[in-house]
């Protein structure tokens with residue numbers, strides 16, 4: 025189970041502790057208010073500062089790879105590695121949405137109208153920048169505009185089933 029792997033790994037202890045405290049706050053919030061959307065977790069997510077998040081990353085052939093750092097029935101947290109100029113497809117985030125926070129580097133996001141696919145906005149995010157998206161708001165494409173790698177922390181609502 026992912027959760028055990030995280031907390032048992034040799035990664036930096038302070039970072040683990042921060043992640044653990046963050047998750048405790050999240051669960052506390054969910055216990056008190058119920059849960060239907062990561063939007064409601066923004067105030068807690070905003071405060072999360074995983075100073076040594078690099079220690080959480082899995083690697084393959086000496087390169088960091090996208091790493092799920094936590095998974096429960098309600099949420100999933102992933103650190104995504106963006107190679108220079110790497111970009112995602114145009115995609116959506118179903119009910120419950122997703123939060124993105126840039127950890128390092130820059131990310132450029134293009135948002136598309138979910139009805140007619142017209143571009144409705146372009147945004148540049150730098151470390152600490154945060155954004156929320158779901159299918160009602162927009163579809164999006166995310167891109168690392170520079171040749172320097174970028175990393176982002178994502179929190180998604182998990183759909184039942």
Ligand SMILES: [Fe+2]
Pocket residue numbers: 115116117122164166
């Ligand atoms: Fe996305």
